Amino acid sequence: MPALIFDCDGVLADTERDGHLPAFNIAFAEFGLPIDWDDATYATKLRIGGGKERIASSLTPEAIANAGLSNDADDHADLIKRLHARKTELFTERVEAGLLPGRPGIHRLIAEALAARWTVAIASTSAEPSVRAVLRHAVGEHSYAQCHVFAGDIVAHKKPAPDIYLKVLADLDLDPSECVVVEDSGIGVEAAVGAGLTVLVTVSTYTAEDDFSHAAVVLPSLGDPGRPFAGGPLRKPPTFAQPGYVSLSDIAHLIHH
Secondary structure (H helix, E strand, O other): OOEEEEOOEOOOEOOHHHHHHHHHHHHHHHOOOOOOOOHHHHHHHOOOOOHHHHHHHHOOHHHHHHOOOOOOHHHHHHHHHHHHHHHHHHHHHHHHOOOOOEOOOHHHHHHHHHHOOOEEEEEOOOOHHHHHHHHHHHHHHHHHOOOEEEOOOOOOOOOOOOHHHHHHHHHHOOOHHHEEEEEOOHHHHHHHHHOOOEEEEEOOOOOOOOOOOOOOEEEOOOOEOOEOOOOOOOEOOOOOOOOOOOOHHHHHHHHHO
């Protein structure tokens, strides 16, 4: 049975600049922390897999001391957990408000794959409530109910480690040669390729300069008949059935190429 596996952030929706970044900064402010990530700083944080891990990278002893907080190891871990939970709430509110629409092609391609009885899964190291909110708004309730969601702290190591993709393969009993992953980042490509998977990249806001050398094809987006991607394929295009957007037959071609 063929399978189509999607990352969430940057793939289902371009969530980082208008979703996660402001949610992080509001959470930092609410907790009284002297941390405010600008666009350039956040771009570097995205090289770290996982929101808790990104928070931890900025919670230096100096930042904690300046905020008058305890640097005890248990207190530190609890602070990260509470901060990330609040950030997830803030992010989900932005999704529910309709501020982060699905990217071109996501609704169409997932519906087509499900109708063709393909397995469709989401594999993300973001918090599960965030992933489910983005997915529901990107594809609608009917498709959402048929997708498998793998997210949050369910594996030992986050991307670029292959753990999340290996878990999807094992839990759903999938053959890697029958799967295509849609990713948007270099660390996502590294994770998927490490699990033996074929990768199609749709570049997102912060990832244009990432290393996609191991991806099968790199595109501006999946496109739609009424919303074709501009500029054509960026690298190693398959033979597309239609110019300007990816069809399910194009995905099948990647599997059997």
